[in-house]
Amino acid sequence: xxxxxxxxxxxxxxxxxxxxxxxxxxxxxxxxxxxxxxxxxxxxxxxxxxxxxxxxxxxxxxxxxxxxxxxxxxxxxxxxxxxxxxxxxxxxxxxxxxxxxxxxxxxxxxxxxxxxxxxxxxxxxxxxxxxxxxxxxxxxxxxxxxxxxxxxxxxxxxxxxxxxxxxxxxxxxxxxxxxxxxxxxxxxxxxxxxxxxxxxxxxxxxxxxxxxxxxxxxxxxxxxxxxxxxxxxxxxxxxxxxxxxxxxxxxxxxxxxxxxxxxxxxxxxxxxxxxxxxxxxxxxxxxxxxxxxxxxxxxxxxxxxxxxxxxxxxxxxxxxxxxxxxxxxxxxxxxxxxxxxxxxxxxxxxxxxxxxxxxxxxxxxxxxxxxxxxxxxxxxxxxxxxxxxxxxxxxxxxxxxxxxxxxxxxxxxxxxxxxxxxxxxxxxxxxxxxxxxxxxxxxxxxxxxxxxxxxxxxxxxxxxxxxxxxxxxxxxxxxxxxxxxxxxxxxxxxxxxxxxxxxxxxxxxxxxxxxxxxxxxxxxxxxxxxx
Amino acid sequence: xxxxxxxxxxxxxxxxxxxxxxxxxxxxxxxxxxxxxxxxxxxxxxxxxxxxxxxxxxxxxxxxxxxxxxxxxxxxxxxxxxxxxxxxxxxxxxxxxxxxxxxxxxxxxxxxxxxxxxxxxxxxxxxxxxxxxxxxxxxxxxxxxxxxxxxxxxxxxxxxxxxxxxxxxxxxxxxxxxxxxxxxxxxxxxxxxxxxxxxxxxxxxxxxxxxxxxxxxxxxxxxxxxxxxxxxxxxxxxxxxxxxxxxxxxxxxxxxxxxxxxxxxxxxxxxxxxxxxxxxxxxxxxxxxxxxxxxxxxxxxxxxxxxxxxxxx
Numbered sequence: 001x002x003x004x005x006x007x008x009x010x011x012x013x014x015x016x017x018x019x020x021x022x023x024x025x026x027x028x029x030x031x032x033x034x035x036x037x038x039x040x041x042x043x044x045x046x047x048x049x050x051x052x053x054x055x056x057x058x059x060x061x062x063x064x065x066x067x068x069x070x071x072x073x074x075x076x077x078x079x080x081x082x083x084x085x086x087x088x089x090x091x092x093x094x095x096x097x098x099x100x101x102x103x104x105x106x107x108x109x110x111x112x113x114x115x116x117x118x119x120x121x122x123x124x125x126x127x128x129x130x131x132x133x134x135x136x137x138x139x140x141x142x143x144x145x146x147x148x149x150x151x152x153x154x155x156x157x158x159x160x161x162x163x164x165x166x167x168x169x170x171x172x173x174x175x176x177x178x179x180x181x182x183x184x185x186x187x188x189x190x191x192x193x194x195x196x197x198x199x200x201x202x203x204x205x206x207x208x209x210x211x212x213x214x215x216x217x218x219x220x221x222x223x224x225x226x227x228x229x230x231x232x233x234x235x236x237x238x239x240x241x242x243x244x245x246x247x248x249x250x251x252x253x254x255x256x257x258x259x260x261x262x263x264x265x266x267x268x269x270x271x272x273x274x275x276x277x278x279x280x281x282x283x284x285x286x287x288x289x290x291x292x293x294x295x296x297x298x299x300x301x302x303x304x305x306x307x308x309x310x311x312x313x314x315x316x317x318x319x320x321x322x323x324x325x326x327x328x329x330x331x332x333x334x335x336x337x338x339x340x341x342x343x344x345x346x347x348x349x350x351x352x353x354x355x356x357x358x359x360x361x362x363x364x365x366x367x368x369x370x371x372x373x374x375x376x377x378x379x380x381x382x383x384x385x386x387x388x389x390x391x392x393x394x395x396x397x398x399x400x401x402x403x404x405x406x407x408x409x410x411x412x413x414x415x416x417x418x419x420x421x422x423x424x425x426x427x428x429x430x431x432x433x434x435x436x437x438x439x440x441x442x443x444x445x446x447x448x449x450x451x452x453x454x455x456x457x458x459x460x461x462x463x464x465x466x467x468x469x470x471x472x473x474x475x476x477x478x479x480x481x482x483x484x485x486x487x488x489x490x491x492x493x494x495x496x497x498x499x500x501x502x503x504x505x506x507x508x509x510x511x512x513x514x515x516x517x518x519x520x521x522x523x524x525x526x527x528x529x530x531x
Numbered sequence: 532x533x534x535x536x537x538x539x540x541x542x543x544x545x546x547x548x549x550x551x552x553x554x555x556x557x558x559x560x561x562x563x564x565x566x567x568x569x570x571x572x573x574x575x576x577x578x579x580x581x582x583x584x585x586x587x588x589x590x591x592x593x594x595x596x597x598x599x600x601x602x603x604x605x606x607x608x609x610x611x612x613x614x615x616x617x618x619x620x621x622x623x624x625x626x627x628x629x630x631x632x633x634x635x636x637x638x639x640x641x642x643x644x645x646x647x648x649x650x651x652x653x654x655x656x657x658x659x660x661x662x663x664x665x666x667x668x669x670x671x672x673x674x675x676x677x678x679x680x681x682x683x684x685x686x687x688x689x690x691x692x693x694x695x696x697x698x699x700x701x702x703x704x705x706x707x708x709x710x711x712x713x714x715x716x717x718x719x720x721x722x723x724x725x726x727x728x729x730x731x732x733x734x735x736x737x738x739x740x741x742x743x744x745x746x747x748x749x750x751x752x753x754x755x756x757x758x759x760x761x762x763x764x765x766x767x768x769x770x771x772x773x774x775x776x777x778x779x780x781x782x783x784x785x786x787x788x789x790x791x792x793x794x795x796x797x798x799x800x801x802x803x804x805x806x807x808x809x810x811x812x813x814x815x816x817x818x819x820x821x822x823x824x825x826x827x828x829x830x831x832x833x834x835x836x837x838x839x840x841x842x843x844x
Contacts, residue, residue: 060748092751099749104742107761109839119750154840170750 006033007178007210008057008095012070013080015052015061026052026065027234034178034210039201041213041225041242043257045450046421049234050214054180056080057212058097059087075177093123096171100183102163106155112163113139113151116170123174138169143199160322161192168200175207182214189321189477194521197223216450218261219480219524222246230254260451262458262480264522266503268315268487275312276348278438278471279359282307283342284332286325302328304496305342312348312438315465315472317486317503319479319518325495330443330475334361348438357387360432364444366424370416370431377412380431387435394434401430404467405460422453426460433464440465443475458484479522483507491515532836539832543825550821551603554814555596564588564808586612599814608818609811611804618815621800628698629796631708632788633781635716640724641774645763648731652766653758655736663728670725675784679718679791686714696793719788723777730773734766741765767838775831782820 013030017023027049034040042050055061056068059079072080074095079087091097099105106115113135120131132151139147142165155163164184171179181200185193201224204211213224221228221242229239230251238251249255283305290298303325310316320326332339335355346358363369370379380401381394389397399409405426416424425445432440442461446454462485465472476482482489483503491499491512499512510516566583567574583589587598602609608618651660687695692710699711738744739762747761748754789798797816804812835842 058749060745088751088753090751091749097749099742099746101742105746107743107747107765108841109764110760115746118747118752122751122753156841167746170746 004035004037006035006073007075008212009033009073010053010057010070011073013053013056013068013072014070015049015056015068016066018064018066023233025234027056027231029070030231030234030236032229032236032239034212036177036210037204037208038226039204039211039213039224040227040229041215041221042229042231043215043218043221044231045216045257045452047233048231050231051182052234053231054097054182054212054214057178057180058091058095059084060097089123092119092171092176093174094176095178095180096174096176097180098164098167098171098182098184100186102160102167102187103155105167106163108155111152111154112158112166116166116173119170119173134173135169138173139166141203142166142169142172143195144169159192160188161196164188164192164196165199168196168203172203172207175209177209179204179209179211180214181211183216184213185220186215186217190479190523191321191517191521193220193523194223197523200224217523218246218258218451219522222524230257256452260455261524262451262455262478262484264480264483264507264519266507267484268503270502270504274314275469275471277309278312278347279308279310279333279344279473280347281309281333281342281344284329284339284344285341286328286332286337287340301495303332303339306497307342308490308497308500310439310471310473312469312471313465314488315474315486317474317476317482317489318492319476319482319489320492321477321518323494324492326475326477326492327443328495329492330361330441330473333473334359334441336361346439354387356383357435358437359439359441360435360437361441361443362425362428362432362445364447366421366428366448367416369428370424372416375413375415376419376427376431379416380412380427380434383431383435397434398430401433402427404433404464405430420453422449422457425449425457429457429460429464433468436468437470439471439473441473441475444477445474446481447476447478454481461485479507479518491518535836536833539829543829546825547822550825551600551818552596554817554821555599559592559595559810603818608815611812612809613807618811621812622797622815622819625795625797625800627700627796628794629785629789629798631698631701631712632715632719632794632796633785635712636720636723636781636784637774637778639716640720640727640777644724644727645731645770648728648770649735649758649763649766651728652732652735653739653762655732655739660732664732667725667728670721673721675718675722675787676791678721679714679788682714682718683792698792698794698796715788715792715794718791719781719784722784723780726777726780727770727773731766731770734769735762738762738765764838768835768842771831771834771838775828778824778827782824 010030010032014028015026017026030049030053032040032042042053044050052061052065057072057074057079061068068080070080071078074090079090106112113132116135116138117131120126120134126134136147136151139150144150144162144165150158155166158166168184184200185196188196197220200211215221225242227239228242228245230237230245230253232253237253238245238249245254246258249258284303284307285305286303288300288302290300306329308316318326318329328337331337333344346355370376377395377398380398381391384394384397385391398412402409402412407423407426407430411419416427419427428445445461446457449457458481461472464470474482474486486503488500488502489506490497491506491514493512493514499506499510499515506515507519510519566579566586566588570579570582587595599609606619608622610617611621614621647663651663654660683695686692693714694711697711699707701708735758744757744761747757752760785796786798786802788794789796790802797819801813801816803809804816
């Protein structure tokens with residue numbers, strides 16, 4: 001494949017950062033190329049410069065970046081130093097691009113059909129009925145059901161997977177020679193991700209285009225790549241054929257990335273030592289009634305009656321995709337929403353402690369779950385002080401917890417934006433622990449983190465569990481993460497508990513069809529198995 | 532969509548009901564007795580009482596209110612205590628200058644503010660943006676009557692481009708009409724314009740950072756269309772909202788501006804009525820102004836749904 005002339009050839013690309021940043025350039029001396037019919041994966045963690053590289057090709061870098069130096073040759077033409085007019089003609093016609101967030105990458109006020117059609121209107125002059133036919137064909141090709149109806153729908157009426165298909169259809173409708181895919185499946189459910197990856201692979205084979213695929217997920221790399229470029233802090237650390245990189249990595253960083261991918265092997269022993277019962281959930285259920293303008297109310301079942309028990313020192317994983325009801329379950333248990341039926345009961349000596357001191361939640365998004373206008377110290381002491389702790393005691397406790405979660409107690413006076421994502425999640429854990437809870441609910445607590453950081457935070461959760469003998473309810477969509485930290489797992493699907501058992505038992509012999517599908521969809525199973 | 536419009540329109544009824552109760556009570560409970568004013572300073576108690584009975588002011592509040600509501604629903608807003616003319620007729624005589632001024636001001640403000648704000652938002656940080664925003668602070672800070680007299684001095688007295696005061700009906704020719712209305716429109720519209728321009732800028736600027744803008748650029752869409760079709764269209768909701776809120780600004784501004792430029796409109800009518808405690812006229816005008824405000828905001832609510840498919844209640 002490498003004998004083909006490259007479609008895009010990036011030579012010594014350097015993009016400087018504005019002065020005052022934590023490093024001089026976003027990418028430095030990056031060289032890589034993509035040939036016809038080849039999928040090149042650029043892999044790296046946040047801040048590695050992989051997205052900046054991708055955006056530089058399209059000339060879509062935010063204005064804050066200085067003019068990049070080096071060269072980007074597209075079919076022999078330097079497109080880094082070309083006019084915006086020329087670049088605009090290439091975009092959408094010769095180079096297609098798809099993005100990470102299908103939820104926000106589409107304009108909410110135009111129909112999806114019109115947004116695909118916009119590519120045709122921009123680059124060709126065709127009569128409208130001809131354009132309509134081409135759009136419908138393109139939608140059909142990416143597997144969108146009933147395209148001539150879907151043409152007239154708005155983005156918010158479609159699922160994440162469907163929206164990503166719309167974006168792919170728009171990017172590919174003019175059969176570009178190069179597709180740039182910037183984390184296109186990161187925001188999707190694992191089963192949807194598997195379908196989209198297959199689709200991209202199939203379309204690439206039938207059209208022979210080159211793909212530059214940006215991802216942070218080694219599993220996805222294993223699924224789709226022909227060649228791999230590993231980036232770290234703006235530089236290329238290593239590159240080569242996918243098989244070589246995954247089996248015989250040369251750089252330490254690559255080895256670390258591969259090692260940090262959680263494997264599907266259960267990390268905990270089969271028969272855990274069980275503490276006293278901490279939480280008993282009995283037939284808890286949630287139904288929303290959606291009122292339409294004049295008609296009768298429509299019922300939406302978010303959670304069918306579900307029961308579970310959780311002991312001190314035990315971690316139960318609740319696994320499911322979006323819409324499975326796993327977060328509804330967590331919110332009903334923590335009384336953040338009112339269940340329609342059933343109840344969750346905290347078992348054991350309350351000792352006069354109110355409900356909120358006994359059960360605490362760590363949320364998914366460390367960037368948004370801490371109040372940006374308060375110092376992290378203020379956020380940590382708020383809870384204990386609400387329940388009557390003196391300010392001095394609360395601060396002393398906060399300092400102690402900061403060192404416990406591996407941060408400087410001095411940093412209590414800083415604001416959330418001054419911390420990285422992983423550090424913020426540590427602070428969220430400290431905030432939860434400040435209440436001295438018996439039960440910790442982690443709602444996708446590590447999903448937004450890079451794999452290496454994820455591994456550290458998982459270790460921290462494991463440590464604090466042992467230290468405080470916590471009962472943990474661990475909500476996640478990621479089976480690999482669940483395998484690392486859970487004793488038992490519950491699999492949820494469409495608001496229903498479909499499977500329950502020890503990690504080992506469920507992974508070895510999944511009894512429900514949906515669990516099997518989940519396991520099959522995990523990207524890079526081969527790598528995980530080999531590790 | 533039709534169901535949505537119907538539902539929204541029905542919601543106007545309770546709002547207007549509350550408005551009419553408040554308008555009625557506000558004036559009855561405020562100090563000052565119109566019977567005393569009409570009778571004059573030297574009148575004796577008996578003649579004051581006679582006038583009070585003639586006006587129905589001696590009856591209990593509830594029956595006064597019921598009579599008023601019944602008449603109002605029949606299109607009768609009462610009779611002016613002083614001129615003895617029906618309030619509807621008084622308003623009808625004065626509506627043209629006020630309506631012309633209000634509509635012209637809205638059009639002027641929107642047509643200037645939205646493009647300016649869009650350009651400023653799309654080029655945020657440029658000299659153009661900074662100049663526009665600096666000027667807008669001045670525009671918002673200058674009181675309307677100060678600006679009005681300055682404009683009269685420059686454009687009417689010095690340059691002679693516009694009449695000093697008064698109003699020329701559109702029936703007397705479009706050009707004299709525009710000349711007579713130009714200065715009041717600019718004076719009244721400036722604060723409104725600045726408000727809309729600033730919101731437009733902020734809203735467009737926010738949209739320019741959205742992911743779908745990047746998607747549009749990746750499709751090769753020209754920057755002009757990226758700004759109008761994608762950014763401005765999504766920025767429309769806050770712009771529309773501030774246009775609606777600004778109508779209140781406009782209504783209170785009309786009263787001042789009509790005085791400054793000596794325009795015989797509803798603003799002047801209500802100022803005179805307040806000075807004389809002419810209850811029926813005051814009530815009628817407030818009711819009309821409230822109805823306009825409520826209807827404009829109904830139109831804006833419907834506009835939301837037309838502009839943004841996600842807004843469907």
